[in-house]
Amino acid sequence: MVEEKQPSSTDRLQGQQWQPKIVAFLCHWCSYAGADLAGISRIQYPPNIRVIRVPCSSRVNPLHIIKALQHGADGVLVSGCHPGDCHYGSGNYLARRKFALLKRFLEFIGIEPGRVQFSWVSAAEGQKFASVIREVTEEVRKLGPARRLVKNLMK
């Protein structure tokens, strides 16, 4: 039987309050620009996300998500263009099918539903971007540090 990961020293170093680390895969054409707009509009949102820019939400391989969870992310967010707005025509439609299956599958094996999340944020939705990040951060914070799937060689 596998032992679940104990809070690491870095978790403790951050003081009384543990801060979730969230990897956000943002599509270049919409969500990344949405994040930019939130920034230049000076909209406040939690600093817990680590943004990785991808050409399209369909670029995100399920293995990217699994690997993020393995290596210390407490949550993963994938965000792309709204349906119909994909720069490449149909990328987000294909991503939607892939992630619908992935989300169900990860929940089936016992990964908490809030750990891996998906959103559509357009380049004009700075407000929405900020509120999505707030929601995701709060949900992951409630779940606590990720313990499942985490690779921990220092036992």
Place this chain on the structure above:
Amino acid sequence: MDEIESKLRQTAKQLLSEGKVDLLIGYRQGSLPSKTTPCFITQEQEAAELVWNSFCTNNLAVYLPGLFRLDPRSKKREQKKVGIVVKGCDCRSLVGHLKEGQVPRENLVIIGLPCQGMIDEKKIVAKLEGKEIIKAEEQNGQILVVDEKGQEIRLAKEDFLRDCCLVCQHPVPPLYDILIEGKTARQAVSDEYTEVKELEERSIDQRWEFFQRQMSKCIRCYACRNACPLCYCPECFAEQSQPRWVGTTDDPSDIMAFHLGRIFHTAGRCVDCGACEAACPMGVELRKLTRKLIKDVGELFGYEAGVSAEEPPPLATYKLDDDDEFIK
């Protein structure tokens, strides 16, 4: 020798002697009585080695992509003609290969056999409690097993079928050039995904516990991958080093990542032939995981793998009104 077996041998002999195939893939008796082994025959006299019985468990479609792999320099395939013996599930894997452009249809002669369900050797071994099987054969819906002490045991075939055969919906190959008739196929049953639903209803912690328990058995021999007809990538993600997708340690997390990756690669393609679970030496219940995806693909996209060669793969197409509720 029964009628269906002699028809099969005759067909094979004819195909080879007339030069319609250069190579024929079928089953012959294995070195153990309760096993058959895949055989590759090129001479017509070898056709007499072919067998067809309830022990033909292997999925022969697994060999096809390797036979037709593109030469990396010339970008060409060998132009040989291959005959292959298929039951329902093998044929559905083969349809997947055709759909994914791995195997040229014009180079294939598909010999379909209606399947009566195959026997799970592990179930017989468990029943015999460690005694060696000296002889095993099927007689009128029963399996006659002789153990090392010469004792004859008759077992009802139905109780020793493979789990995947018990829920098989396509015992007759959906695509064939020659259909060897004789016995009627097993009655198709409606698959209720009972064991998947049972797991779905458990709490998230219990599901995690189940997944952990299964993964802790794995020794990463990759037998599941090698037996899987869908795992034909020349270089598997599990072995790629640039990028290194999965660590090669025995850390539980790496084992899980390998299985999640492999199983997810079969999403919308897996036909539940049971090859992975049959190949696993450690008894990892892989089909509970692969069948979850089969169930979801059916529920979400109304798709069943390996039935039609024309229908596009579910993850390579989309509908405007696909489920969107999980997205913020």
